[in-house]
Amino acid sequence: MLGDLGWPEAFLVKHETAQVVAKKLLEDILPSSEDMENCCKNSLLSQLTCLFVLEQLLTCVSTREFTVSGPSDPIVVAPGGEAVLPCFLSPARSVENVEELRWFRNRFSEAVFVYRNQQEQKEEQRAEYAGRTCLVKDQFHEGKAAVHIRNVQESDSGIYVCFFKQGVFYDEAILELKVAAMGSVPEVHIQGPEDGGVCVVCRASGWYPKPQVQWRDSRGETLPASSETHTEDAEGVFSMESSLVVRDSSLGNVTCSAFNPILDQEKAMSMVIPERHARLQLRQEREKLLCELEESQEDILKSTSTLQEELDRRKAAYMAAWRKAQLYADWRKEHFQAWSVTLDPDSAHPLLAISQDRVHVTLMDTTMCLDGLFCVLGMEGISSGRCYWEVKIKNGDSSKWILGACREDVDRKGLYFESPDKGFWTVGRSSSGYWAYINTGRASLSFRQTPQSVGVFVDYSEGDISFYNMSDLSHIFSFHEASFSGTLHPYLRIKSGTVWMILSSIAQGCDGEKWEERRSSKGRSGKRRKNGKKSFLFPLKQSLNSPGEGLTPGSKGVHSPPGEASPFLPHPVTLDSHSADTVSKLSV
Structure with a gap:
């Protein structure tokens, strides 16, 4: 209900924890529900008394004899790795006999791990954590406890709450787990001439999630990559390869960077493009292209010669029996x-x-x-x-x-x-x-x-x-x-x-x-x-009407095809009486 009102997540977790603790205390201290009902229904005064008692109980469980804290920075683990979520008591004292240790996420009752009365309580554990968690006890005497999560998955990323309870006293700490991996520093090398320039290749591996790759020149301006590929292994970790064709040797150097959007961090590597090397590569590329062009010209000449020979052969066959031929x-x-x-x-x-x-x-x-x-x-x-x-x-x-x-x-x-x-x-x-x-x-x-x-x-x-x-x-x-x-x-x-x-x-x-x-x-x-x-001479109709519009049968005057000057001028037309009558009927 408080969540619907927009309360912060940490407050909601603490509020829910207080409710659970108060409920347990009420079950131990107060009479049964039937007795409580009989007690509270007698008068308005008795109802106010019940509310006052409840308020005092909530104040009592909020009084702290100790505090619980955790790491202030997020805990970062790669997919498939192992995460340790630690909590510390202050002042330091042994947690061997602590009544309850609990790690949970969104709801108190849906636990990641529960340790009560010196035993693990599996019935309250969420199904996705079954078989993947255990309690780290080697520093109990120093007031430190931790839960160990194996085979970390992307769904494990988020907020965790560490809860300690002893009698009527409790406290909790909030931790954050990020499933991410900063992979290797990009490796950059010159591959060779390509498409009128020098091809520079950048490779990196071990990144999660998929990194954002960017090329920059010495002034920090972005350069467009000519190609980019990403591959994902069985653990969901990414490797990438990106290439850049440098056609301007005056750039001096180029930088390849890989950026992790979850951790807001990047790794980068620069490569100097020697102007002399670039000119040498371009010269080699031009020589290669000239060689390919010469080979292509030789192939074209051979093909042309072959085609000409075939053409001459067909024409000779045609000339021998041209009357029967149906081609050309x-x-x-x-x-x-x-x-x-x-x-x-x-x-x-x-x-x-x-x-x-x-x-x-x-x-x-x-x-x-x-x-x-x-x-x-x-x-x-x-x-x-x-x-x-x-x-x-x-x-x-x-x-x-x-x-x-x-x-x-x-x-x-x-x-x-x-x-x-x-x-x-x-x-x-x-x-x-x-x-x-x-x-x-x-x-x-x-x-x-x-x-x-x-x-x-x-x-x-x-x-x-x-x-x-x-x-x-x-x-x-x-x-x-x-x-x-x-x-x-x-x-x-x-x-x-x-x-x-x-x-x-x-x-x-x-x-x-x-x-x-x-x-x-x-x-x-x-x-x-x-x-x-008899021959009749009809004048040419000069108008913008559509072809044939405004002409009488036999006039012989029409418009020219689109885009041409009209070739139709007056000339004699022969009509006998029978034809003229037929044309009149057709026009009707």
Whole structure:
């Protein structure tokens, strides 16, 4: 109850001791509890008399005939060691016939050791001290007694009370036991060069609890350790090792200290770093690094030579049978002529927007949920030789599109499916992945890297069309032994989404012909323009609206991809009456 009021621990111990002693005296002197009850219930006067008697008894047991004292400093013992807790009578006299000796901690009744009537009383001993304590009697005649605790544990640390009682007289002393160990003085030595400096190592052992390790320079400023490890033995005692890399030789010396937080004590050792030694170590380190660098360069040269030999071997094998090889698009270019191709606006669906330079194409209105046949052909046709062109794709991984080549006479009216037997050799992307469109349906495609540009290689004489991912130059798919009859044209189709398809600008045409010559020989009219169509010129919409916003079907004017100047300028568009009506219905 007094503990709840915040009384000091020493006072509480003394108060509890007085209560216990008074209780025993009352049992010996006063009548029985029944007689006391009969005596005290007669009148108020008799109750006051009982209280007065109790007060006198407490005063009596407080009168001291002797005093008990103990060591003023804490008793320090390492884990697993042995502790001796001594007490002394003053004035000095033999304690052989003392009625009771008791060592306890928090509660009087929970004893560490009890010696009463010249015998040890084990029934009152706390369980954790059983078998670990004994009484030291060799100085009883001098008024000294001590309890010996073996195999000291961390839980033994704290306050102990030594209690002596003889008749109605008693006294007690308070002792403190600390479970701690000041280990060895740190040993410091130079280990050698490391990480552009000199590595200094500090070791110490026999510490408890785990010590706090610190490095300091000659000015007392803390230096950061490069590593620190602690190990604990079976007794719970710690050993430590800490290292420091000194890169500044002007420090002069460094100090390693180990601090015990329980005892508030430290041990330290300093090490002088000779400037000459530091320079020598740094020079050795530089020489070692240079040697390792030379060895690395030799290894790199050997590896490069080996890789070059393997590359030459593969290229030689490829050159021997390049038509069947499916790797290295840059090697394949050596056998094909880069071909400059532009888009034919007359072949474009009305909902497609073509740039003025005729190399960009996208959907005019990307907000419509359509999956239509919005396609356009290349202006220039292929009827012989080996040619290739590239198509850059923006936003292709979130849209549906198809690209490749087709015969000039394919039927693109109504609904159709691209396949070789219908004159289409294509690859593309749908909502379920990437595909090559073959006669039996679709063949799934996989990529190491999402294609941002696709190369189309046409070998007309061999009947071969191959597709390459120009982002990592890997092979995508090939159509072999295709049956070409007539002229082939590049084919681009946008099914849905915000994709932009851009034909790369390449100056030279197929088989070395300049594309301007091929274009002039073909003429601007082209075969695919039908009678009954008219060309219209629509102005470019210059606003900050989103792509396609504010445009009418067939206007061919859209915004450019993000970060680019708009390539779309007015150019003629052909609409017949049927197409215009269809576009009006789609826009609604």
